[in-house]
Amino acid sequence: MTKGNIRILDGVDLVVEPGTFLALIGPSGAGKSTLLGLLAGLEAPDEGVVEKDGVPVTRPGHAAYMPQTDFLLPWRSVVANVSLGLEATGTSRRSARKQALAALERFGLEEFALVPPAALSGGMRSRVALLRTALLGRDTLLLDEPFGALDALTRRHLQGWLLGVAGDLDATIVLVTHDVDEALLLADRVVVLTRRPARVALDLPVDLPRPRAMEMETTREFARLKERLLEALGVSAP
């Protein structure tokens, strides 16, 4: 994949099994977001193919994609923001709003349904954006640093929350992150990309038991995996 004559991705070969939670990490500007755009069908590769269930992905609409910015629309209430994706694909407003409200209720957020997004905290905005993505009910979730803008503590909460949402969905998830702990805590498999042009530096299965919990971060097993990731990233372990 080349953008403005800069080669961004160079021979990234990945097969993701259905139902896998895959985390992509790599240095900034490594092309993680570009890869996600390719998977979403938002961009076409210059060389190679993106396939899903053996069928080439040629246009967007098959996966639920969540960008780095939450993009909650200020003219829509929380419930209407959650239903945006469904409405965008032609679901009737009534039915979309009903499903959105049900999703908010399931996660205990119904009291915010009619609030404008400007009134929400950063963590709450991320939750709403994540619900908007999840509500599409697609079998693939592509999350581009969904918690990158949050403070460490809120981020922790959201990671736990994502585990809950993901458990509900039974979808294949690709999460782009630059947080090694986040990747290990959430994913079944972590792929480390090199600097641009990106290749796969390490493909690491995470054999930590599920359900995962924050406490696992202090285990020896976790530390061992983390060390391997940091090594692949070119950062020496502390």
Next chain:
Amino acid sequence: MKRTLPSRVFPAALLAVLVLAAWELLVWIFGVPVFLLPGPSAIAGAFWESRELLLRHAGPTAGEAVLGFLVAVVMGALSGILINRSTLAERSLYPWLVVSQTLPTVAIAPILVTWLGYGPLPKVLVVTLFCFFPITVATVDGLRATDPDLVRLMRSFGASRWRIFSMVEAPGALPFLFGGVRLAVTYCVIGAVVGEWVGSSEGLGFLMIQDKAQFEIPRLFAEISLLSIMGVSLFLLVALLQRIIAPWTLKRNPSL
């Protein structure tokens, strides 16, 4: 801090009272003849005396102003969308719209009257010419301001071109559009009067020409005041509409 209506209106009202009082006082002290500069009380008197005549002529002027303005809003928004949608339209149409704004509308008005007669049509057209350009520019800027990553998100949902426009681009352009509309609405009364000056048989512009010729200066001032009231009312109406249709556009701008 919650600002109440009286506290917002009070400074402007106080200034108006002070200016009017000073005006009245100076006219009285220096004995300025009423055909040069009537005091506020003389103007108010003329207003009251000729209230039926004034209101009768205010109707057509307001009608032309509002109609021309509405045509301008529709035309301005449509041409803005077209320019945003099509590079060809942007390259071919936009420069000429800019050129059209450099032509003095006041000078075009007589030609329009020659072509279209003394009826309301040339006035409506003059109003539209006065008003549409700021709306076009605002629409173009507003649509251009859409975050490309938001469009990407909509595309990732699988949204059609139309849904991206109607759900994201158009509402996102509304703050800009209302900026242009608020600017344009202050021109529309001027446009109607200019149109009437050139040739008409009714309207406040027509009355102004008559009163100037007959040295009915207090009533001339009353007409100017009425036009100003009309303009301010239309502006407030637009602000109210904005508050109802697009309240989120006012969030960062609590003074409006």
